[in-house]
Amino acid sequence: MTYKTDIEIAQECQMKPIMEIAARAHVDEKYVEQYGRYKAKIDPALIRETDRKDGKLVLVTAITPTPAGEGKTTTTIGLADGLSRIGKDVTVALREPSLGPVFGVKGGAAGGGYAQVVPMEDINLHFTGDFHAIGAANNLLAAMLDNHIQQGNSLGIDPKKITWRRCVDMNDRQLRYIVDGLGGRTNGVPREDGFDITVASEIMAVFCLSDSITDLKNRLSRIIVGYTYDDKPVTAGDLKATGAMAALLKDALKPNLVQTLEGTPAFVHGGPFANIAHGCNSVMATRMALKMGDYTVTEAGFGADLGAEKFLDIKCRMAGLTPDAVVIVGTIRALKMHGGLDKKQLAGEDLEALERGIPNLLRHVSNIKNVYKLPCVVAINRFPTDTDAEVEFIIKKCRELGVNTVLSTVWAEGSKGGEELAREVVRLCEEEKGDFSFSYDLDMPIADKIEAVVKKIYGGAGVNILPAAKKQIRQIEENGFGNVPICIAKTQYSFSDDPKLLGAPEDFVVTVRNVKMSAGAGFAVVLTGDIMTMPGLPKVPSAEKIDVDEFGRITGLF
DSSP: OOOOOHHHHHHHOOOOOHHHHHHHTTOOGGGEEESSSSOEEEOTHHHHHOOOOOOEEEEEEESOOOTTOOOHHHHHHHHHHHHHHTTOOEEEEEOOOOHHHHHSSSOOSSEETTEEEESHHHHHTTTTSHHHHHHHHHHHHHHHHHHHHHTTOTTOEEEEEEOOOEEESSOOGGGSSEEESOSSGGGOOOEEEOEEEGGGSHHHHHHHHOOSHHHHHHHHHHOEEEEETTSOEEETTTTTOHHHHHHHHTTTTSOEEEEETTOOEEEEOOOOOTTTSOOBOOHHHHHHHHHHOSEEEEEBSSSIIIIIHHIIIIIIHHHTOOOSEEEEEEOHHHHHHHTTOOGGGOSSOOHHHHHHHHHHHHHHHHIIIIISOOOEEEEEEOOTTOOHHHHHHHHHHHHTTTOOEEEEOHHHHGGGGGHHHHHHHHHHHHHOOOOOOOSSOTTSOHHHHHHHHIIIIIOOSEEEEOHHHHHHHHHHHHTTOOSSOEEEEOOSSOSSSOTTOOSSOOSOEEEEEEEEEETTTTEEEEEETTOOSSOOOOSSOGGGGOEEOTTOOEEOOO
């Protein structure tokens, strides 16, 4: 049997004009700034001026990812369409894709099959230019920093203590570590430098956590770019860069409105990765979606130990949000990989492998239910090779934790395949009340917060904070930033910092290499293991398969 590709399905969709989608989302046309027929930016004034009450907030997260796939974004979109199918007034709030994975190995982030947001080519490529604006603001600050040193360095910035890096929205390992400023005195001050991918830039975090232009400017001004010769922090405000950076970001700050294949309004805005950043779409888009729908379905990146932890411990804490229900997505195929099977061995029934792998799912479920104390449901993306015995095994194990399991077929059937999941989500929102709590308190020392996440969420034995990281933590706390959330940068492939430890490992120790204060974002970034803030391309990049014909029709994009 041959299946249509995601892009073929998306290109067959008869999209509705964006003004129709805006009307469906209760957005008055005076707030809509059209980007062609099928995309728009929405004026944030809508959040302040609407008299609509907030709807229910549903978070979609997942098990630890494997090459077998989980389908978190696909489930998010399919669930929203399923809620619409059963008569609910619903919106979606998603992240924007980065060009790095699009041209690399992971692919895009617009869903898949018959549960996608469209126009998927636009969303996966330049969209409305938000990421380019973020990169420009990041690199303007870098240019002003180096220019300040070149022009006399009145702030006394130590070139060896610069922490601000340049960025580009592309996987380019060649730029991770560079030496620049070469070519003589008129061409800058020679120093070691480097690039991060745009989604790892602190500007992205600031952008996604700001709730207004004023808040944006305040956060931008607090960004620490380096330290003086006597170890005093230097900020973007000190460099007088704040206003110009905000000017570059003012249009990007407006949330983007698009639609699902079935015409459900989708706010797609911001896109930090969850393995190297905080992994959630913008606060502004989430708040707008909540105002415009009785139910809002959103997602957080990678597994629940990364995206959901940061959504709950960082975003919800800062924005005052409380999810009404959580959906944990998994596949039987992926759980069998966690049980030790190779990707080529997943087609046959194997209850022993499933039993070895299911602790991964159960730990994520326990974290949501027992640490964060939120109602949740397990959504299993069903594949044709899944047997009834395997499905029943998962249902039984989750029921022991007091959590229901629902089969989802949204990839193949769209809203129809998400109807049962939608009904269970509505039941959770209306009948079960959570007692939302965080995994750590803000007044704990930074080292204790790291240990709390490692022990409570990852299931580890403890942390090994290297001497350089201990010094950085001490400096952060001495500078008055001890009472901030932490954002742990860690491999997405394991609860631990070792991508080879699958399933639900125990007795491991997480090694902390560096800790950096993101004062604008308002959290401390904790770098563990060998995590990179600039990914590289694979041996055969997805870019090799992408093309466009003379009519502008794109092919090879998934």
